[in-house]
Amino acid sequence: MQVALKIWRYDSSTGERALKEYEVDAPEEATLLDCLDLIKDRYDGTLAYRKSCRMMICGSCGMRMDGAAVLACKTRMYEIAQAGRVPVISAMGNLPVVKDLVVDMQPFWDKFRAIKPYLEPGYEQPEDGREYRISQEQMNVIHKESLCINCGCCVSECNAMESNPEFLGPQALAKGMRFVGDPRDAATVERLEAYNSEHGIWECTRCYFCNERCPKGVDPRDAIAKLGAESVRLGIDRDMGARHAKWFIRSAETTGWLRETELVPKTQGVVASIKQMRFALSLARHGKVPPPFPPHVAKDVREARNLRKLVRMQDRQGALGHVQGERALERLAHGHAGETLEEIYARPGAAPRPYLPGDETEGAA
Amino acid sequence: MIAKHDVLVVGAGCAGMRAAIEAHDAGADVAMISKLHPTRSHSGAAEGGINAALGNAAEDSPEIHAFDTVKGSDYLGDQDSIEIFCAEAPGDIIQLEHWGAVFSRRADGKLAQRPFGAAGSPRTVYAADITGHVLIQVLWEQVCKREITVYEEFFAWQLVVNDGRCQGVICWDLLRGGLKTLGGKTIVMATGGAGRQYRATTNAYACTGDGMAMALHAGLPLKDMEFMQFHPTTLYPSGVLITEGCRGEGGYLINKDGERFMKRYAPNALELASRDVVSRSEQTEIDEGRGVNGSVFLDLRHLGAERILERLPGSRELAMTFAGVDPIYDPIPVRPGAHYHMGGIATDSDGATELDGLYAAGECACVSIHGANRLGGNSLMETITFGRRAGRAAAEWALSHTTVEVPESAERDAERELRELLSREEGERPWKLREELGQSMLENFGVFRREEGMARQIEIIQGLRERYRNVYVEDKGHVFNSDLTQAIELGNMLDTALCMVTAGLARKESRGAHSRPYDYPNRDDENFLHHSITRWRDGEVELSTAPVRMTKWEPQERKY
Ligand SMILES: Cc1cc2nc3c(=O)[nH]c(=O)nc-3n(C[C@H](O)[C@H](O)[C@H](O)COP(=O)(O)OP(=O)(O)OC[C@H]3O[C@@H](n4cnc5c(N)ncnc54)[C@H](O)[C@@H]3O)c2cc1C
Ligand code: SF4
Ligand code: SF4
Ligand code: FES
Numbered sequence: 051m052q053v054a055l056k057i058w059r060y061d062s063s064t065g066e067r068a069l070k071e072y073e074v075d076a077p078e079e080a081t082l083l084d085c086l087d088l089i090k091d092r093y094d095g096t097l098a099y100r101k102s103c104r105m106m107i108c109g110s111c112g113m114r115m116d117g118a119a120v121l122a123c124k125t126r127m128y129e130i131a132q133a134g135r136v137p138v139i140s141a142m143g144n145l146p147v148v149k150d151l152v153v154d155m156q157p158f159w160d161k162f163r164a165i166k167p168y169l170e171p172g173y174e175q176p177e178d179g180r181e182y183r184i185s186q187e188q189m190n191v192i193h194k195e196s197l198c199i200n201c202g203c204c205v206s207e208c209n210a211m212e213s214n215p216e217f218l219g220p221q222a223l224a225k226g227m228r229f230v231g232d233p234r235d236a237a238t239v240e241r242l243e244a245y246n247s248e249h250g251i252w253e254c255t256r257c258y259f260c261n262e263r264c265p266k267g268v269d270p271r272d273a274i275a276k277l278g279a280e281s282v283r284l285g286i287d288r289d290m291g292a293r294h295a296k297w298f299i300r301s302a303e304t305t306g307w308l309r310e311t312e313l314v315p316k317t318q319g320v321v322a323s324i325k326q327m328r329f330a331l332s333l334a335r336h337g338k339v340p341p342p343f344p345p346h347v348a349k350d351v352r353e354a355r356n357l358r359k360l361v362r363m364q365d366r367q368g369a370l371g372h373v374q375g376e377r378a379l380e381r382l383a384h385g386h387a388g389e390t391l392e393e394i395y396a397r398p399g400a401a402p403r404p405y406l407p408g409d410e411t412e413g414a415a
Numbered sequence: 416m417i418a419k420h421d422v423l424v425v426g427a428g429c430a431g432m433r434a435a436i437e438a439h440d441a442g443a444d445v446a447m448i449s450k451l452h453p454t455r456s457h458s459g460a461a462e463g464g465i466n467a468a469l470g471n472a473a474e475d476s477p478e479i480h481a482f483d484t485v486k487g488s489d490y491l492g493d494q495d496s497i498e499i500f501c502a503e504a505p506g507d508i509i510q511l512e513h514w515g516a517v518f519s520r521r522a523d524g525k526l527a528q529r530p531f532g533a534a535g536s537p538r539t540v541y542a543a544d545i546t547g548h549v550l551i552q553v554l555w556e557q558v559c560k561r562e563i564t565v566y567e568e569f570f571a572w573q574l575v576v577n578d579g580r581c582q583g584v585i586c587w588d589l590l591r592g593g594l595k596t597l598g599g600k601t602i603v604m605a606t607g608g609a610g611r612q613y614r615a616t617t618n619a620y621a622c623t624g625d626g627m628a629m630a631l632h633a634g635l636p637l638k639d640m641e642f643m644q645f646h647p648t649t650l651y652p653s654g655v656l657i658t659e660g661c662r663g664e665g666g667y668l669i670n671k672d673g674e675r676f677m678k679r680y681a682p683n684a685l686e687l688a689s690r691d692v693v694s695r696s697e698q699t700e701i702d703e704g705r706g707v708n709g710s711v712f713l714d715l716r717h718l719g720a721e722r723i724l725e726r727l728p729g730s731r732e733l734a735m736t737f738a739g740v741d742p743i744y745d746p747i748p749v750r751p752g753a754h755y756h757m758g759g760i761a762t763d764s765d766g767a768t769e770l771d772g773l774y775a776a777g778e779c780a781c782v783s784i785h786g787a788n789r790l791g792g793n794s795l796m797e798t799i800t801f802g803r804r805a806g807r808a809a810a811e812w813a814l815s816h817t818t819v820e821v822p823e824s825a826e827r828d829a830e831r832e833l834r835e836l837l838s839r840e841e842g843e844r845p846w847k848l849r850e851e852l853g854q855s856m857l858e859n860f861g862v863f864r865r866e867e868g869m870a871r872q873i874e875i876i877q878g879l880r881e882r883y884r885n886v887y888v889e890d891k892g893h894v895f896n897s898d899l900t901q902a903i904e905l906g907n908m909l910d911t912a913l914c915m916v917t918a919g920l921a922r923k924e925s926r927g928a929h930s931r932p933y934d935y936p937n938r939d940d941e942n943f944l945h946h947s948i949t950r951w952r953d954g955e956v957e958l959s960t961a962p963v964r965m966t967k968w969e970p971q972e973r974k975y
Binding site: 079081090096101102105108110124126128150154167171179181182185186189196199200229235388391395397408 | 451452454455456457459460508509512513514515517519520521522523524525526527545547548549552556557559560590619620621652653655656667669671672673674675676678679712714716717719720732733736737738739743744745746844846888889890892893894895896897898
């Protein structure tokens with residue numbers, strides 16, 4: 051098949067930047083990475099990009115296709131080529147470009163290191179000199195976070211990092227959750243204190259772009275939510291963000307809906323809210339917020355309260371309140387129409403039905 | 416020389432990182448050099464697991480593990496090293512767990528262990544189907560904790576041998592450009608495998624045998640290079656590994672007529688016969704015209720969508736992404752592909768080579784615990800146990816010596832060689848040669864080997880080496896010049912491939928992964944129970960032999 055690509059070329063030593071178009075003849079199963087290889091080999095040896103495993107596990111080949119981060123080795127070109135699209139390939143966002151599709155990963159790794167990315171065991175080692183005994187269920191809490199391959203796709207698309215490069219960012223925080231959720235780690239409080247400080251979890255804008263772009267189903271935004279829930283559970287709630295979240299819960303529990311007028315003083319404190327008074331009044335004038343008195347109580351408030359009770363009863367406070375692994379599974383469960391095996395064997399163009407040699411009865415394999 | 420360290424580790428996969436951590440803990444000033452960021456190393460791609468006789472799932476002991484390994488090696492493994500390996504592996508696994516490795520667990524909270532091919536007991540510790548990834552992450556975490564220096568995206572090119580000692584490494588700085596020399600009292604090579612010599616391989620683009628070639632060029636012996644293990648189910652065409660778990664779950668291997676051909680080769684074990692048996696059976700089907708596009712099929716359709724989605728989601732994703740095949744509806748095209756290199760830089764049980772100051776560990780080394788055939792799960796364990804031992808030995812040697820000296824002439828020679836390569840304005844681009852090497856190695860030095868094929872392959876490689884002298888690097892720049900490093904990698908692959916085929920041609924027997932069904936179908940202990948040793952002499956390969964170190968196991972016939 052013919053595959054056409056436009057690639058943003060860039061050379062940091064000269065500062066030159068140009069959008070160049072290439073066309074290659076690639077096999078139908080070719081990925082974006084295969085096409086880049088063909089371009090580099092056949093047309094332009096100066097094209098720069100990272101690669102190694104070509105099987106979605108090393109995290110080398112993050113780049114942007116039409117403005118959204120992808121792993122080049124995970125991106126099949128067949129449908130794109132069939133549709134006659136000419137995608138634009140460029141380097142990942144939020145990281146300085148070194149050359150063509152290669153970015154400087156130093157800021158990424160600096161943040162990684164900043165969250166203390168190693169186990170702080172602290173507990174006494176088992177007396178028999180053997181492994182810690184931990185149930186698989188306990189380990190499942192960090193299943194998704196431990197899938198991260200450090201590719202940077204989430205960081206590339208993070209809106210909070212775009213406006214504030216100091217923000218720890220989705221990858222580092224997901225890694226943080228990997229330790230906070232690990233029953234062997236004894237530094238939970240110190241970690242949460244650190245992740246709650248400036249440029250920590252509460253700076254996330256909840257745009258969910260990181261969940262959307264992560265090629266491994268890590269769901270960093272969910273990890274950040276888990277860190278928030280754990281912080282609140284352990285009383286680490288000085289940050290405005292934490293108080294904001296707590297007020298949501300309190301508000302839902304008491305009246306069954308969000309009391310916006312109280313949100314500001316609860317979150318920012320009384321002094322700050324007085325400063326916001328004029329803004330609040332103008333909102334009220336335009337009907338954007340209801341008058342605070344008398345407080346309106348939702349008809350089905352009991353349901354909201356029961357939900358809270360259930361969470362407490364099941365002891366699913368903190369990170370455990372987040373369902374584990376659902377997106378990673380959902381991602382894979384597409385494309386099956388529920389045919390029987392006979393129907394599958396009878397599909398047009400299907401491969402022959404398997405049989406054991408010497409076995410006379412057809413289909414007995 | 417831009418910097419000096421006590422211990423320099425070249426390579427930052429499982430073996431390299433484990434060595435660096437150990438050297439650091441032994442009190443040495445250590446740094447790692449790696450052409451990839453450490454977590455990008457190919458150790459991360461390992462899926463199945465890592466072997467240690469913990470006995471969590473069933474009765475097991477280091478002795479049983481050792482016997483399995485000796486037998487699996489077709490009696491070519493060095494038994495003293497195997498005994499050390501099996502005895503120390505359990506402690507190393509426990510330590511990884513204490514460092515935070517996210518292994519899978521049993522109901523009683525202990526580490527889970529699964530059965531693996533040719534093992535007398537379920538002793539493979541694992542983390543779902545991402546064992547290598549989990550190991551790479553935990554080692555990288557420990558490297559960060561210790562703040563060990565990493566010369567990241569430094570491409571190691573040549574070893575500096577001075578005064579009868581290995582004292583430095585000359586590297587090309589990928590990100591910034593330029594030759595950079597690093598000095599070390601000891602150097603540990605941990606550069607991984609060389610599967611890229613083959614067109615069909617499970618190995619990453621970075622697995623080009625650089626460390627083996629560097630040692631070879633520095634005059635060191637490479638051992639048992641003819642032994643390349645083929646994995647029976649690598650995806651056509653990309654070569655990505657489809658896990659043995661697919662057959663474990665009940666998948667069928669079929670030829671183009673739908674026949675489950677394994678019935679004719681292994682009537683009892685069928686698809687679950689050992690790796691080498693399955694690879695050879697598939698290759699016979701393909702050679703006799705019952706394949707399609709040089710591959711056969713792994714049929715999972717009868718397992719049903721639910722089971723595939725639940726148990727084998729990773730394999731389904733790989734098949735869909737890289738072959739455009741959804742295994743729920745269509746069988747997966749697979750063929751044998753180069754997977755693991757048993758041979759490498761010859762070392763003793765401490766990773767020491769015959770050159771003072773030079774050590775090696777991991778897939779680039781040959782200790783040798785795998786002999787003629789590696790057991791699944793033993794190589795990850797090898798990277799850890801022998802990575803640690805090499806790191807310890809290198810640190811101890813370094814701490815008892817003071818000087819590091821890299822003569823200017825070494826740097827000047829490298830500079831000149833590089834200029835020559837970069838200043839060539841015309842010639843052949845490397846990719847053509849690389850493709851020809853990959854194709855011809857698969858044809859002539861693959862699962863089956865024939866006298867004529869190997870002889871022809873030596874000529875082909877010599878021809879390619881001749882053409883390599885005029886290879887042309889198009890990128891002349893300094894920043895991320897992967898055109899240059901790919902050219903150097905090609906040279907490394909050509910020279911190591913020459914060692915492999917030379918050693919293979921001389922081994923007139925079938926042993927482990929070296930299979931010659933047409934002229935020498937049997938193992939011949941009388942004449943070939945020895946290691947093959949290849950050295951570089953004036954740009955050509957010199958072949959010799961070395962005895963196998965035996966302790967308590969006499970060779971027996973290998974039957975499963
Ligand atoms: C798909 C796959 C699955 C596998 N599954 C298993 C399994 O389940 N169990 C098992 O036991 N084994 C398995 N293996 C084998 C095992 O993973 C490898 O043998 C082992 O990981 C090799 O580790 P290493 O540290 O020696 O090399 P690698 O992890 O390959 O690391 C090599 C390092 O050297 C660096 N390097 C290389 N050349 C240079 C250079 N010129 N300059 C600077 N740095 C350089 C690289 O950057 C890298 O950091 C598998 C292998 C593959 C390919
Ligand atoms: S959800 Fe938060 S962390 Fe994720 S991309 Fe958006 S701002 Fe960044
Ligand atoms: S969280 Fe996902 S997108 Fe982000 S670095 Fe990890 S694997 Fe990549
Ligand atoms: S090349 Fe490794 S993730 Fe794409």
